Every structure is written in C-alpha cells, then in structure tokens.
Amino acid sequence: MAIEIPSYVSDLMKTLLNSRHECFVVGGAVRSALLCAEVHDYDLTTDALPDEMKEIFSSYRTIETGIRHGTLTVLSEGKPVEITTYRKDSTYSDHRHPDKVEFTSRLQEDCARRDFTVNALCADIDGNLYDFFEGRKDLKQKLIRCIGSADERFDEDALRILRALRFAARLGFQIEKKTSDALRRKKDLLLYISAERIRDEFTGFLNASGCAELFEEYAEVFEVIIPKLKQLNEEEKKQLFGQLKRSENDHILRLALIVLAAGSQEEIMKSLKMTNHEMKDVSNLLSLSERPLDTLSDIRRIKRDLKQDFKRYALFRYALNEKTDVGQMMNLNRMIIENGDCYSLKDLAVRGNDLKELGFCGKEISERLNQLLEDVIDSKLANEKEVLLDSLRYTKQ
Ligand code: CTP
DSSP states (O other), rough: OOOOHHHHHHHHHHHHHHHTEEEEEEEEEHHHHTTTOOOOOOEEESOOOHHHHHHHTTTTEEEEETGTTTEEEEEEEEEEEEEEEOOOOOOOTOOOOOOOOOOOHHHOOOOOOSSSSSGGOOOOOBBEEEETTOOOHHHHEEEEEEOHHHHHHHHHOOOOHHHHHHHHHHTTTTHHHHHHHHHHHHGGGGGGHHHHHHHHHHHHHHHHHTTTHHHHHHHHHHHHSSSGGGOOOOOHHHHHHHHHHSSSHHHHOOOOHHHHHHOOOOHHHHHTTOOOHHHHHHHHHTTTTTTOSSSHHHHHHHHOOOOOOHHHHHHHHHHOOOOOOOOHHHHHHHHHHTTTTTSGGSSOOOOOHHHHHTOOHHHHHHHHHHHHHHHHHHTTOOOHHHHHHHHHHHHHO
C-alpha cells in the first residue's frame, strides 16, 4: 500500500534526495491519506541539518521562524511545506518544550519522539510506508495510542492530553487503555500549557463530531481547563452533556452551551484567550437564549438582535431544549426573507432626517425610530414611509 504525494511536495523531496539526504512525509498527511481524508498540509522530515537545508533551498522562498527547532518552511508552487531535521527525545522539565533540541540522523529515532502511533507514519517519495510503531494497525483498529510510555509522552508535552482527545473526537477513534489511564493521571499537567495552545486544541475538539461523548467521558480533564465546571452538580452536568450531544460541530455554539452551564462567561472566555469576535458571538447567543420563538414577530425581533447566522441560533435553541421546533424556526425565517420583511433600522422606510423635519430632535429621534421598528416588527404598522410618518404626526400632536 502506498500513498499519493502531490508534485509540489515531491519536488522538494527530490531536491533533498538529489543532495544525498533522506526525506519522508510524516505525521498528519500520511494519517489522513491512509484514512482517505483530505490532506491539509504536508510535513517533511529529513536528515539534512538546518544549515544544510538553508543551503539546499537557497533558490526557494523560505521562512526561517522555526529554524532553531530544526524547521524550515519552504514555499513550493506558493504553498508552504514545513521541513524539519530528524530530532530525538530530550528532557522536558517544563512539560511543554524540550530542554534542548537534539538532531539525529535516524528516521526511527525521529518517529519515536512523536506523540501517537498514528502520527508517526512516514512515506518516502514514492509513497511507500514506513511504520515503526504499528501505526497502521492502530488506524485500522481506530485507536489513539501513545508511542512507548504514555506517561512520558504526556510529561514531555502535556498539550498531548488535549491532542489525544481532539484526534479521538475528530477521527471517531477510541483512546487506548494505557493512554487513557495516563491521560487521566496526568491531566493536571495541562496547567503548565499556555492558554493559546490550549485554545487551539480545545477549539479543534469542540468542532469535532465526537466531542460530546468524550467531553462526558473525560469531564475531569476539561475541569482542569475550565475549573468552573467542577461546581456543577450531577443534574446540571447531565443536562450539559445532553445539550452537547444535541449540538452541531460548531465551537461557538458549544462554547455558548458550556459557559451558560458554568456561568462566568467573561471569565471563562478570557481565560481561554478566545478572540473578541468569538466572545461577541457567544455572548450574543446567550443574550437571546430565552426569547420566544413562536410567531413571525418573535423571529423578526431575534433577527434584529442576532449578529450571526440564524441557523446557528436555531440549532443553539434546539441544543438547549430538544422540544424546540427547528423546522418551524427555519420556515418562519424563510418567510421573513422571502417577503422582504423589515426587522432592522437600516431597512425601516424612514430615517432620522425624516424625523428631524417633523421637529423631533436629540435622543428622541432614535427612541422614536426604535419604537417604529417595534411596531413594524409586530405588524402594527406597514413599513411604508407615509404610514410611519403619519403615525409620528399623530403621536406628536
Ligand atoms: N507532534 C507531536 N507532539 C505534539 C505536536 C505534534 O509529536 N505535541 C508531531 C506528530 O507526529 C504530528 C506532527 O508533529 O503528527 C505534526 O503536528 P500537527 O501539525 O500539530 O498535527 P497533525 O498530525 O499534522 O494533524 P492536524 O494538522 O490535522 O492537526
């Protein structure tokens, strides 16, 4: 069995081979190719030392940000490919970075320092596989298993605890027993990991299809990164797990469910270093979590205040309560769109200037505009300039 390697990658491999070096595709690309999944990026591993790589690729556009760790990014046909010198294990006293970077000339040693068997598969330029740690067997059995001692792997880089959960959730794999025991034992090491790295893995986890089941099974691990979850009683936990099971693969929606259950939305979102945009989306969903959903007016009013996709909101409400009729919500939304209903100030048939001409001024203008919009949303007034102006004239008298 061999995998296919695109020419923009094999060109770089050929360049290294022509300089009498070894070079293999390694990691996620091989794993994904064997699972017939889309390959996003190709990582190469080589025995060429960083200075040798720089020399060999001197005619290419390169990025040297990772060079101290042995990684040179080379642009091939405009696409970035990371090429890393074979490295071997070193000690990790801070549980996140090796104390020193040590290069090796042996491919097997480079594979041995990696996290999981399914991430240590390699392919040569012809796509032939090199599998030192039975990664293919684990792929077939759908298992995430640490290479060698799981305790050591998690001691080296505690982020791997979350990586194991993310891969298991995304690929629909189980976590092998020894790996899962170690993962629970070592969970507190996550406290050594920067919030940014946790955020990236946790976001990937929340976007994955197996997220809900694993969140329940490994709740104690997630309590390390979101301590507020510890305060939930059994009933509240059960409710959150049920909501997550009904939710789509959407990290914003799932974060909203988690922070709604745990409380302290600001604190959690900030501690996870979520972006302002993500914070706004989550708090926008939460602010609308109890709105009525039954009539066209209800949905228009929600659309006025919703700053994101309506479908996400409908699915959020369904996750919160399985009795929510998403089909009806989507139908009402479609009717509003098809009829061109007005639900925001920018679509209202009158503007501030129209009100000025009638003699309104200052704060009164925006108050009146908002009241007109409420009446239009409730179908009490048609969204027509004369109708709206008449109603203003009437109330001003
Ligand atoms: N790796 C590791 N320990 C880590 C991070 C990465 O051993 N903490 C190794 C694994 O061999 C991994 C490779 O580096 O396959 C590349 O890492 P990364 O790009 O983060 O993951 P991928 O496996 O490529 O998966 P994806 O890009 O889909 O997340």
